[in-house]
Amino acid sequence: MGKATGFIEYERKTAPGRNPAERTKDWKEYTTKLPEKELQIQGARCMDCGTPFCHTGQMIGGTVSGCPLYNLIPEWNDLVYRGHWKEALDRLIKTNNFPEFTGRVCPAPCEGSCTVAINDPAVAIKSIEKAIIDKGFEEGWIAPNPPKRRTGKRVAVVGSGPAGLAAADQLNKAGHLVTVFERDDRIGGLLMYGIPSMKLEKETVERRVNLLKEEGIEFVVNTTIGKDITKEQLKEEYDAVILAAGAQTHRDIAIEGREAEGIHLAMDYLTRSIKGLLNKSNEGVISAEGKNVIVIGGGDTGADCVATAIRQGAKSVVQFGKHEAQPMARKGNNPWPQYPNVFELDYAYAEAAAVYGDDPREYLIATTKFVADEHGKLKELHTVRMEKTYLEDGSYTMEEIEGSEQIWPVELVCVAIGFSGTDMPLASHMGVDTTARNTVVAKYGKYNTNEEGIFAAGDMRRGQSLVVWAIHEGREAAREADRFMMGETKLP
Structure with a gap:
């Protein structure tokens, strides 16, 4: 598959994002495209590994390893390398109904279990997948194909x-x-x-x-x-x-002062923002304009709240996470082909750094209470730093660090702690x-x-x-x- 020595000869390249400071001025997708020739080179990096783990789709260590759709990744990588885009599309849609979605929003567990990733950067599978489906639409290869007969069911x-x-x-x-x-x-x-x-x-x-x-x-x-x-x-x-x-069903945060005006569930905040854009109206939109914003929760939904608040013109944005920062490289308890739990500068954090000068994430921090002003509107948030201690069985304990209390001025909080x-x-x-x-x-x-x-x-x-x-x-x-x-x- 690909070129036998491609993973040795070529470096990994992915579709670059638009300039972080510039893209925060609009709501268009932040990614760009790699030239077709470069995509063929990236397809060449798919080594003939014998047993490809990229499409195994199994749970290992509590996280997914490989593609749950069992995408025929080596096959369409090879076809892209050889310039056979239509055939690559045929192989891609054989297992995936909507590659235009996964090619944009999937965290790519396939790349985490790529055999090249044992020692080198993985094949740019996600970028190639997105390029195949986008080319399919651009070339008109994807057209309505209703069934030739109906069952009556x-x-x-x-x-x-x-x-x-x-x-x-x-x-x-x-x-x-x-x-x-x-x-x-x-x-x-x-x-x-x-x-x-x-x-x-x-x-x-x-x-x-x-x-x-x-x-x-x-x-x-x-x-x-x-x-x-x-x-x-x-x-x-x-x-x-x-x-x-x-x-x-969203998880909420049950602490003192939760009833203050200005505290919202993350999905409600995001949904209203998207509806406002689609309806070309600010009616019902929760705006971060001119406000100090704090996002509670360190996951992808929280990152999306950060990016949304920046585009709305927030005065400042901070994101709280209860765990420590991910390591720069895999730890011994996170071996290949598990999904790599390593530090990444997601699109939202790159944007925050460009606009405000720093990564917005705060780690090992817990919110202890909210405080409202005399009109019931949120004005500040109290936190304490936490110490995380791992036990022999792999579990951990969290304890407050004495004297680490802090008060944060805030007018808008997004609660993004999952469902x-x-x-x-x-x-x-x-x-x-x-x-x-x-x-x-x-x-x-x-x-x-x-x-x-x-x-x-x-x-x-x-x-x-x-x-x-x-x-x-x-x-x-x-x-x-x-x-x-x-x-x-x-x-x-």
């Missing part, structure tokens, strides 16, 4: 995020009549309202949704199951139902069993719930996870729903 998909869209796409390909229900005003779920435009422009999402419509999928927005349509109606009108409504499970009113209405983690009980690989004909997939089943896992589960749930309706299945 009807399927309802609840939720239009990556899991729901993948399930709908697969079932439509099998010839079933598919209707996707979305409670929001636009299709896309997390892809539309959870990921900011500078990472995933909404025209990219709408382009795919329009393609799915042309292939025969029906989309119904502003519809809440249990309110606008009932479980009984779904079971009467459809032969199978797939629940793919995501993990939408605690799925939409329980929906699960309750549908009569499906749930776990202590508020996820729907449905065995991995089977996806069937305790209710006959009702399946669950994506974050609703597995909990908060990656877009690539959502697509994986949507595809597999579609396969099992097809088997349930037809007695057999040809879906992968």
Whole structure:
């Protein structure tokens, strides 16, 4: 695959980002493209490793190793190297319904388990993937391809995020009549309202949704199951139902002063910002303009809040994390092919450094209380530094450092500490069993719930996870729903 000595001869290059200080003045995607010739060179770095781990898609040490979609990565790397772009596209879409999404927002566990990455920088798999699908659209190779025959079976998909869209796409390909229900005003779920435009422009999402419509999928927005349509109606009108409504129950922070005005859940903040941009209106937008902003939570959602606040004109932005900074290189307890837990300067942090002069992250810090002014508006936040001690069994303890208390002026706080499970009113209405983690009980690989004909997939089943896992589960749930309706299945 690729050039036998390519990984020795060529250095890794990825698509560069636009100038951090300049790109904060707009909401367009921050990445750029590599020249086609350079992409072919990067494809040449894919070594003939014999046993490629990049597409294994397994959980090791609590994190994903390789691609959960089992993308045929060495094959399309080799085809790009040889200039066979159309053939590379054919191999890419064989396993991945939406490479234009994963090529933009996936953290690329495939690169973490790349064999070259044992000693050298990994093959630039993500950049090549994005280039293949973008070229496919540019060249007109991707066009509506509705099924040639219909089975007469009807399927309802609840939720239009990556899991729901993948399930709908697969079932439509099998010839079933598919209707996707979305409670929001636009299709896309997390892809539309959870990921900011500078990472995933909404025209990219709408382009795919329009393609799915042309292939025969029906989309119904502003519809809440249990309110606008009932479980009984779904079971009467459809032969199978797939629940793919995501993990939408946010974790909140329960400390003194939480009721102060100016404290918001991160996803609410991001969603309102995106809706404001799409609607070309500031109505309902939570603005950071001229404010000191603190983001509580060190993950990707927190980083997106940082980038959004910068574009809104925040006076300052700081992000709190409860853990220490990641090491510059893999530690002994994080060996290849596990996902590499190493320090990275994500797009948002590069932007903050360019605008404010420093990386906005504060580590090993805990918020102890919020303080409001006489009008109930947030004015300050109190913190204490923490010391983390690892125990012999791998667990750890956290203790406050005496005398490390600090007061931060702040007018806007975004709480980005994750999600605690799925939409329980929906699960309750549908009569499906749930776990202590508020996820729907449905065995991995089977996806069937305790209710006959009702399946669950994506974050609703597995909990908060990656877009690539959502697509994986949507595809597999579609396969099992097809088997349930037809007695057999040809879906992968």
